[in-house]
Amino acid sequence: MKRLGLWIVSLALLTSCAQTQVDLPAVVDSADTRLPGKIIWHDLISAQPEASQTFYQTLFGWQFEKLTLNTGFFSTSRYYLIRHNGELIGGMVDQADLNVKGNASQWVPVFASADIDQSAAAVDANGGERLGPIFDLRQRGRMAVAQDGQGALFAMLQTPEGDPADAGPAAPGGFLWNELWTTEVPAAREFYAAVMPYQVEQKSLRESVDYTLLKAQQKPRAGILKKPVEGIGSNWITYIRVANAQSLEAIVAQVEGLGGRVLLPIEAREAGGLAALIAGPSGAGIALQTWPVDNKE
């Protein structure tokens, strides 16, 4: 009888463990169209979530909402929802809740997938590496985390019902663009075109610089560029829209006072407008770009 009781307790524990899933809010309230290849979410992995919160709140007016997620009977992890002008735009993960060594702080772009099992298999088949299984995040959908062949981190998400519809460019302080800085442009081009339903379009900004546009649903979704800097590996770079030169200067001037760093100072872009690369207090890099480019800088 005693043994039977232990069996029941053990099975109950195992069952409850199997059912412990993270339930994250959906990326959009309602949607009925899938837009595979579109970047629909951004997560910041931060080793210093409190300082990161202050940093982005001050610079861009973002609002953070802390969620406590049950991951076991006696364990929880934290996840922060990020809103801009009241709209959900991304999330922040406390690195302390991940099993990582060193500082893994970085922004992770999340690509919409119409079929996450197929997308994950395409990563495996085309030289990428999946980091863990496909996670079921319930309301948010099923997500896989992966690296491309050059080590750039990204995630893919199959939402339950559809992806956020296309709208115009985000307001200043919102996400404007995503771009892969890679050591191997041809390999990266092939990889992402195999994993997502992209049409690849090459642009020449000048004789020595090729810029690859990844298009889906006839819209530019992301760019690929030979890594233009030394000191980091291949990385996805997220750009935040800044209204104009004056705003950009004002933002960059505050970065170090908030515990961040200016990685690349303000520069004129080949294609017009201005850009800079900064890092938040945790070390995660993010780019700033004035938009639209026909502003008188």
Add this chain to the structure above:
Amino acid sequence: MKLIKRVVFGTALIAGALCLSGCDPQVYGNVGIQSGWGSGPHLTGSISVGGRIH
């Protein structure tokens, strides 16, 4: 047969005990993410060729 039962029972108990202290977190869970920037690299180069172009 008795040995198999004991092994299965023991495994279930250990797995159950591990669950009490927390299953694998499932948002960017146990996936071995490495630093992209974290050590604070000193960068040289230019961002002038990057950014949205359309």
